[in-house]
Amino acid sequence: MSVFDDLKSAVIEYNQNKAAASAQTIVDEGLDPLEGLDAISEAMTYVGNGYSTGTLWLPDLVGAAGASQAAMPILEEEIRKRGQQSKSLGTIVLGTVAGDIHTIGKSMVGVLLVAQGFRVVDVGADTPASRFVEAVREETADILALSALLTTTAPQMGKVIDALKEAGLRDRVKIMVGGGAITQEFADMIGADGYGSTAPGAVELAKKMLNLPV
Amino acid sequence: MPARGFMRNFRPLEILTEEQMESIHRGSLDVLEHTGIRFESEKALKLFEKNGCKVDFENKRVRFPPGLVEECLRRCPTSFHLRARNPKNDLNLSANNPTYFCVFPGMRTVDIDTWEPRTPTIEENHNAVKVLDSLEHVHLSVSYVPYCELEGVAPAMLLPTSCWSRMKYFTKPFRVGQAEESWLWGIQMAQVLDIDVFGSFESAPPLTWYGDAIECAWAHAEAGFPIEVGCGAVLGGTGPATFAGGLVASNAEMMSGIVLVQLLRPGLGTIANCFVFPQNMRTGAPGFGQIGISLFQAGYTQMWRAKYGLPTLLGACGPMASKLPDAQYGYEKAMACTIGALSGGSIINAIGGLHGELTYHPVVSVLDNDMAGMIGRFLEGLHVNEETLALDLIQQVGPIPGFFLGESHTRENWHKEQFVPQVFDQLTYTEWQAAGKKSAIDNAKERVNELIANYEHDLPEDKEVELDRILEEAKHYYHKKGLM
Numbered sequence: 001m002s003v004f005d006d007l008k009s010a011v012i013e014y015n016q017n018k019a020a021a022s023a024q025t026i027v028d029e030g031l032d033p034l035e036g037l038d039a040i041s042e043a044m045t046y047v048g049n050g051y052s053t054g055t056l057w058l059p060d061l062v063g064a065a066g067a068s069q070a071a072m073p074i075l076e077e078e079i080r081k082r083g084q085q086s087k088s089l090g091t092i093v094l095g096t097v098a099g100d101i102h103t104i105g106k107s108m109v110g111v112l113l114v115a116q117g118f119r120v121v122d123v124g125a126d127t128p129a130s131r132f133v134e135a136v137r138e139e140t141a142d143i144l145a146l147s148a149l150l151t152t153t154a155p156q157m158g159k160v161i162d163a164l165k166e167a168g169l170r171d172r173v174k175i176m177v178g179g180g181a182i183t184q185e186f187a188d189m190i191g192a193d194g195y196g197s198t199a200p201g202a203v204e205l206a207k208k209m210l211n212l213p214v
Numbered sequence: 215m216p217a218r219g220f221m222r223n224f225r226p227l228e229i230l231t232e233e234q235m236e237s238i239h240r241g242s243l244d245v246l247e248h249t250g251i252r253f254e255s256e257k258a259l260k261l262f263e264k265n266g267c268k269v270d271f272e273n274k275r276v277r278f279p280p281g282l283v284e285e286c287l288r289r290c291p292t293s294f295h296l297r298a299r300n301p302k303n304d305l306n307l308s309a310n311n312p313t314y315f316c317v318f319p320g321m322r323t324v325d326i327d328t329w330e331p332r333t334p335t336i337e338e339n340h341n342a343v344k345v346l347d348s349l350e351h352v353h354l355s356v357s358y359v360p361y362c363e364l365e366g367v368a369p370a371m372l373l374p375t376s377c378w379s380r381m382k383y384f385t386k387p388f389r390v391g392q393a394e395e396s397w398l399w400g401i402q403m404a405q406v407l408d409i410d411v412f413g414s415f416e417s418a419p420p421l422t423w424y425g426d427a428i429e430c431a432w433a434h435a436e437a438g439f440p441i442e443v444g445c446g447a448v449l450g451g452t453g454p455a456t457f458a459g460g461l462v463a464s465n466a467e468m469m470s471g472i473v474l475v476q477l478l479r480p481g482l483g484t485i486a487n488c489f490v491f492p493q494n495m496r497t498g499a500p501g502f503g504q505i506g507i508s509l510f511q512a513g514y515t516q517m518w519r520a521k522y523g524l525p526t527l528l529g530a531c532g533p534m535a536s537k538l539p540d541a542q543y544g545y546e547k548a549m550a551c552t553i554g555a556l557s558g559g560s561i562i563n564a565i566g567g568l569h570g571e572l573t574y575h576p577v578v579s580v581l582d583n584d585m586a587g588m589i590g591r592f593l594e595g596l597h598v599n600e601e602t603l604a605l606d607l608i609q610q611v612g613p614i615p616g617f618f619l620g621e622s623h624t625r626e627n628w629h630k631e632q633f634v635p636q637v638f639d640q641l642t643y644t645e646w647q648a649a650g651k652k653s654a655i656d657n658a659k660e661r662v663n664e665l666i667a668n669y670e671h672d673l674p675e676d677k678e679v680e681l682d683r684i685l686e687e688a689k690h691y692y693h694k695k696g697l698m
Contacts, residue, residue, distance in 0.1 A: 058619060104619060
C-alpha cells in the first residue's frame with residue numbers, strides 16, 4: 001500500500017493522526033503533494049457519496065472532514081513552497097456568522113464541497129465580519145458561504161456583505177447563504193447571490209455560481 | 215444461531231399484585247373443578263378420565279382436579295427452540311427474553327389508494343410473504359398469513375394454500391391452522407422441509423373446545439411439534455365483561471387445553487396465546503384497538519410469564535379498529551404493542567394487518583416493521599457502563615466551543631443508542647419539501663417494491679416439487695369429501 005493509499009484510508013477511517021502523518025511522509029519523501037490532495041478528494045467523495053445514499057451519517061462526514069483537515073494544511077504548505085497550483089474547482093470561504101455557534105449545517109456543506117473538489121477554508125463559528133473579509137482577501141475566494149441558524153443572528157449576513165463592499169471586495173466574490181433561519185426572500189433582501197436550503201443544494205449552487213457542470 | 219429478537223433490559227410492567235394473581239388463579243382452578251370444560255372429542259374425554267378427571271360423557275363436560283392442572287402447568291417448558299428453514303431465523307421462545315414480533319393476517323387485501331378491500335391473488339400472497347421474509351423485525355407468523363381469502367381458491371383449500379405459500383417463501387417459523395384438517399398438509403410440508411411448525415389449539419369460549427382444534431393439537435403432539443394454546447373471549451359476550459372475570463375464564467380454558475397437551479406429550483413446548491377483546495357494545499364485534507385489550511393482556515402476560523412460566527403470544531395487540539393507516543391506526547397499534555412488550559410478552563402479534571383480521575397490506579407490514587424496531591430498541595433499555603458514561607470524553611470536550619459530533623466515541627456509539635427507521639420520515643422540513651413531501655406510506659410503497667424485486671428464492675427444486683404434490687393431494691382429499 002502506498003502512502004497515498006494510507007492517506008486515503010486515514011480519511012475514510014476518520015484517523016486525524018494517521019492522516020497528518022501520511023501527509024508529512026508525502027512531504028518528507030519528496031512525493032507530489034497534489035497527488036496527496038487527490039487522495040483526500042477521493043476519500044471525501046467516497047464518504048460524501050455514502051452520506052448522500054444513506055449508508056454513512058453526519059458523524060462519518062465530520063470525522064472524515066476532521067481527518068482531511070489534519071492533512072491538508074501540510075500538503076498545501078508544500079504546494080506553496082513548490083510554487084505549484086492545487087487543482088480545485090474553486091476556493092470557498094465558509095463560516096457561521098457572529099453570535100451564532102451552530103456548526104453542523106456549515107460542516108456538512110464544507111465536507112460535501114471538499115468531496116466535490118472545491119478548496120474550502122472553514123473560518124469556524126461566531127465569526128466577525130472582519131474575519132470573513134480578511135479570509136476572502138487572503139484566500140482569493142471565489143465564493144463566500146455564510147451560515148446562520150437563528151433569526152437573531154441572520155442579520156449579521158447583511159453586515160458581512162456591507163463589510164465586503166467597504167473593503168472593495170464585493171464584486172470579486174459570489175456570496176451564498178443558508179441555515180435554519182434563512183429563506184430565499186432574506187437572501188434577496190440582503191443582496192446575496194444565492195440561497196441553499198440543503199447541503200447538497202449548496203454544492204449544486206456553488207457549481208452554478210462558477211459556471212461548472214452540475 | 216437463532217434470531218436474537220429484542221432483549222428486555224429492565225423489569226417488565228406488572229399491574230397485578232401477588233394477591234390478585236392468586237385470586238384469579240384460584241378462580242380458574244375453581245371453574246375447572248366445579249364448572250368444568252366442554253370437550254367435543256370422545257378420545258379426549260377418555261384421556262381425561264384415565265388421568266383422574268371427572269367426565270360427564272353425555273354432556274362432554276370435564277372437571278379437573280387442581281393437582282392435575284398444576285402438575286401439567288409445571289410440565290410446560292419455560293423455553294424451547296423452533297427450527298426455521300433458515301437457521302438464522304430459528305427462535306428461542308421463552309417466558310422472559312427475548313421478545314419477538316409476529317405477523318397476523320387480513321382476510322383480504324386493500325387498494326393502497328382508496329383503501330377498498332378486495333380478494334387478493336395467489337401471486338399477491340406470494341409477494342406479501344416475500345416482503346415479510348425480508349423484514350428484519352418480523353420473526354414468525356400465525357397460520358393464515360397474510361390472506362385468508364384467495365382468488366380462485368376454494369374455502370377448504372385456503373389454509374393449505376396459505377401454508378404452502380409460506381413454506382415456499384417464508385424462511386421463518388410459523389403456525390399451522392386448525393380449521394378443516396389443514397394440519398394434515400401443514401405437518402407433512404414441515405416434515406418435507408425438516409422444520410418446526412407450531413400447531414394452533416384455540417378454544418371456543420365460553421369454556422369449550424371443538425373437534426377440529428382438538429384434532430390439530432393431537433396431530434401436532436404426536437408429530438412432536440409445539441402447540442400454541444389460545445383463548446379468544448369477547449368480554450361481555452363470550453366472557454365476563456369484567457377483565458378479572460375474563461382472566462379467570464380465559465385462564466381456565468387455557469389450563470384445560472394445556473392439560474390435554476401435556477397428557478399427550480409431557481414437556482411439549484407450549485405457547486400461551488391471548489386473543490381476548492372487550493366487546494364493542496355498539497356493533498357487537500370484538501372491540502379492536504381498545505385500551506382494554508392492553509389492560510387485559512398486561513394482566514394475562516404477567517400471569518402466564520411470571521406465575522406459570524410459559525412463553526406468551528399477545529395476539530390481540532395487532533388487530534385495529536381503524537380501516538386505514540391513519541393517526542388512529544398509529545395510536546392504537548403503537549400503544550397496544552408497546553404495552554404488550556413492556557409487560558414482557560414473548561411474541562407481539564403486530565405486523566401487517568389493518569382492521570381486525572379482515573384486511574392486510576404489505577405496505578402496512580413495512581410500516582409496522584419500523585414500529586417493531588422502535589419498541590425493540592426501547593426494550594433493550596439504557597446501558598450504563600464506563601464507555602457509555604463517557605466521563606473522559608465530557609472532560610476532554612468541555613464547554614463551548616466543545617462539540618461531540620466529530621468524536622470517535624460518537625461515531626462508535628450513536629448507532630448502538632439510536633434506532634433509525636427504514637421508512638418513517640425523518641427529514642428536515644426543507645429536505646422533505648425538496649424530496650416531494652413523501653409520507654411514510656409513500657416510502658413504504660417504494661420499499662415493498664424493492665423487497666419484492668430483490669427477494670432471492672432459495673428453496674431446492676425437489677422440495678418445491680414435494681410441496682406442490684402435497685397441495686395437490688389436499689385438493690383431491692377435499693374434492694372427495696365434497697368440499698370442492
